[in-house]
Amino acid sequence: MTPAAGKDALREFYGNLKSAPGRLLETAFRTGPPATDRSRSTFVFGNVFLHLHAVRTHLWSLRWTTTLGLGIMSISAFLIALVTGVMLMFYYKPYPDAAYESMKDIAFVVPTGRLIRNLHRWSANLMVVAVILHMARAFYTAAYRKPREYNWLIGIGLLVVTLGLSFTGYLLPWDQLAYWAITIGANIAQSPREVTDALGITEYFDPGGLQRLLLLGSDEVGAEALIRFYLLHVMILPLVIAMLLAVHFWRIRKDGGLARPADADERLAGLRREETYPVFTEAPAKTYHLAAIIRGRTEHVGRGPENTVPSMPHLFYAELGVLMLTFFACMALSLVSDAPLKELANPNVPENPAKAPWYFLGLQELVSYSAFMGGIAIPAIVLLGLALIPYLDRETEGTGRWFGGPGGWPLVRFSALFGVCVPVLIEAFAIRFGWLREWFPDIPQLVVTAINPATIITAAYALFSLWSIRRFQSTRAGALALFTCFLGGFLVLTVIGTYFRGPNWVFYWSPADWPQH
Amino acid sequence: MTTTPKAGRSRLDPEPVPRRDWLGLSSLAAMGSALLFGLIGMLKLPKAAVLASPSKKFRVALPETLPPGEPFVPPGRAVAIFRDGEGVYAVSTICTHLGCVVKSVPEGFECPCHGSRFARDGEVTKGPAPRALPWFKVGLAGGLVTIDEGTVVPSGTKVAG
Numbered sequence: 001m002t003p004a005a006g007k008d009a010l011r012e013f014y015g016n017l018k019s020a021p022g023r024l025l026e027t028a029f030r031t032g033p034p035a036t037d038r039s040r041s042t043f044v045f046g047n048v049f050l051h052l053h054a055v056r057t058h059l060w061s062l063r064w065t066t067t068l069g070l071g072i073m074s075i076s077a078f079l080i081a082l083v084t085g086v087m088l089m090f091y092y093k094p095y096p097d098a099a100y101e102s103m104k105d106i107a108f109v110v111p112t113g114r115l116i117r118n119l120h121r122w123s124a125n126l127m128v129v130a131v132i133l134h135m136a137r138a139f140y141t142a143a144y145r146k147p148r149e150y151n152w153l154i155g156i157g158l159l160v161v162t163l164g165l166s167f168t169g170y171l172l173p174w175d176q177l178a179y180w181a182i183t184i185g186a187n188i189a190q191s192p193r194e195v196t197d198a199l200g201i202t203e204y205f206d207p208g209g210l211q212r213l214l215l216l217g218s219d220e221v222g223a224e225a226l227i228r229f230y231l232l233h234v235m236i237l238p239l240v241i242a243m244l245l246a247v248h249f250w251r252i253r254k255d256g257g258l259a260r261p262a263d264a265d266e267r268l269a270g271l272r273r274e275e276t277y278p279v280f281t282e283a284p285a286k287t288y289h290l291a292a293i294i295r296g297r298t299e300h301v302g303r304g305p306e307n308t309v310p311s312m313p314h315l316f317y318a319e320l321g322v323l324m325l326t327f328f329a330c331m332a333l334s335l336v337s338d339a340p341l342k343e344l345a346n347p348n349v350p351e352n353p354a355k356a357p358w359y360f361l362g363l364q365e366l367v368s369y370s371a372f373m374g375g376i377a378i379p380a381i382v383l384l385g386l387a388l389i390p391y392l393d394r395e396t397e398g399t400g401r402w403f404g405g406p407g408g409w410p411l412v413r414f415s416a417l418f419g420v421c422v423p424v425l426i427e428a429f430a431i432r433f434g435w436l437r438e439w440f441p442d443i444p445q446l447v448v449t450a451i452n453p454a455t456i457i458t459a460a461y462a463l464f465s466l467w468s469i470r471r472f473q474s475t476r477a478g479a480l481a482l483f484t485c486f487l488g489g490f491l492v493l494t495v496i497g498t499y500f501r502g503p504n505w506v507f508y509w510s511p512a513d514w515p516q517h
Numbered sequence: 518m519t520t521t522p523k524a525g526r527s528r529l530d531p532e533p534v535p536r537r538d539w540l541g542l543s544s545l546a547a548m549g550s551a552l553l554f555g556l557i558g559m560l561k562l563p564k565a566a567v568l569a570s571p572s573k574k575f576r577v578a579l580p581e582t583l584p585p586g587e588p589f590v591p592p593g594r595a596v597a598i599f600r601d602g603e604g605v606y607a608v609s610t611i612c613t614h615l616g617c618v619v620k621s622v623p624e625g626f627e628c629p630c631h632g633s634r635f636a637r638d639g640e641v642t643k644g645p646a647p648r649a650l651p652w653f654k655v656g657l658a659g660g661l662v663t664i665d666e667g668t669v670v671p672s673g674t675k676v677a678g
Binding site for chain 2: 180183184186187188190191193194197198210213214217218219220222223224228347348349350351352353354364367368369370371434437438441445448449503504505506
């Protein structure tokens with residue numbers, strides 16, 4: 001080797017070293033910067049994380065009022081909870097008493113520990129809110145209809161797992177609040193005994209006892225229960241939710257993107273025309289866009305993708321914006337409000353009042369009349385009803401429009417009024433005059449289980465929904481009525497359970513009136 | 518795989534399953550049933566044969582001064598023990614509604630969680646509790662009372678010393 005050649009190679013080496021950072025970016029984004037329509041498509045298509053999205057997004061999907069960003073808000077809250085949850089796992093020890101000590105460590109010893117825990121708690125709460133609102137959005141815009149029926153079911157699964165994640169996380173601090181909420185929760189799982197006992201068959205057929213045993217792994221809330229809840233919370237349910245999320249996202253894409261009204265293109269005509277890029281004019285070497293065309297009846301077949309814009313940057317920037325807003329909301333809440341930690345769990349002295357997390361307080365209010373009805377039967381009926389909606393409502397009118405379909409907004413408004421008034425009136429009656437057992441002390445338990453405020457509210461809602469179907473000659477109208485009533489009832493019962501129930505679950509106008517011990 | 522139907526066989530007769538297909542199907546069935554039974558076996562995993570719970574039996578001395586018909590709750594236990602003219606008896610203080618520990622009050626017991634009330638003998642007087650508080654088996658030996666929380670006896674069973 002000649003010295004001159006050696007010198008050249010060294011120069012080349014320095015040159016390569018200098019250009020390494022630039023080359024790194026080039027090699028990370030295989031198709032160059034997303035500057036043209038074509039490279040924007042390949043940017044999405046060639047990226048393992050982004051390719052769940054279509055390369056182009058319809059302008060209707062990007063309208064602020066189409067989704068309110070609620071789906072992205074749910075997944076954002078989940079991601080925040082995931083990251084902060086993993087951080088908490090560094091210090092958390094799932095064993096009675098030690099768990100409580102580690103919570104104290106996280107709050108007082110670990111740097112930023114308290115903030116991380118607050119973020120975890122607030123993102124979890126926000127996720128529950130966002131998931132419920134997201135479901136309401138999908139419902140009110142009739143987005144569950146063909147071909148999105150199955151994704152609606154997956155969504156209901158996600159709602160259940162979200163609530164499960166929150167509930168299992170509730171026990172982990174091992175303080176009084178956690179201990180007694182889980183005691184109540186585990187006994188709700190056992191409440192089918194209310195019926196089997198009344199029938200006298202518990203000895204032979206005891207699904208309630210089995211459910212409780214599987215949940216707690218023991219007769220009581222102890223070390224076994226804690227490790228089970230921990231395992232569910234950090235491993236099993238996150239895996240389940242990840243799988244469901246993957247299917248959920250995949251189906252959004254495969255079902256043709258977000259639901260939009262049949263006349264969406266006409267309604268967009270005067271809107272943001274200058275931002276829609278013509279697709280096939282920039283002479284792509286390959287027609288990547290064809291990859292967005294899928295089997296089946298979709299709006300894309302036989303039509304040019306007018307009114308679509310490249311997902312990069314339009315959709316991704318919108319999604320990032322929602323993620324940042326969600327994070328901002330969690331951070332703001334975490335800075336002003338600390339996650340509670342009460343005294344160490346004491347199995348001999350119940351917390352009074354012992355309250356579940358807020359989104360279960362509506363159920364707890366129903367449970368205070370009948371454990372089986374409020375805790376198992378009515379939630380099961382509600383979930384079944386939700387799951388059946390897309391299979392019963394096979395109409396097409398109003399898809400993609402808020403409160404679309406027969407009845408529309410006036411019906412929703414009236415249903416909201418009905419849905420709020422019925423539980424308020426029945427609760428007021430039960431609080432003022434008591435219920436069956438106060439009047440007839442010897443009444444059989446089965447009668448109390450069958451006839452109580454919880455079942456009466458449910459029956460009233462069902463009748464109202466049937467009336468709406470007849471009045472508007474439309475299943476969609478019945479669904480609108482029922483869903484709105486359900487949201488109204490959830491709201492009323494949650495507010496009563498949260499603000500108006502004090503020690504011994506007695507009604508108080510304000511926590512200031514609670515007796516002091 | 519196709520087979521040529523034998524002459525003389527009605528076209529309504531089912532086609533004979535070729536041997537190789539039959540072997541494949543039966544091995545699939547064997548695998549399926551092995552998986553199924555394996556899964557059923559594994560489903561029993563979360564239910565331990567012996568539960569990790571403390572002993573249900575305990576022994577306690579009643580205070581000499583315990584007034585008749587007044588409850589005595591041993592520290593750390595969820596049982597109210599009574600002594601009256603007819604004997605000694607023990608009533609559970611775990612609410613039959615959702616498992617909270619009931620508090621002894623002059624009229625009987627009240628539950629802090631959902632407001633169930635019980636009479637002194639455990640009968641439900643108010644609220645959502647579906648059943649009366651159970652009575653537990655009591656044994657008397659040498660001035661001590663043995664309570665077996667695992668054995669429920671009919672309400673009204675009092676043990677005379």
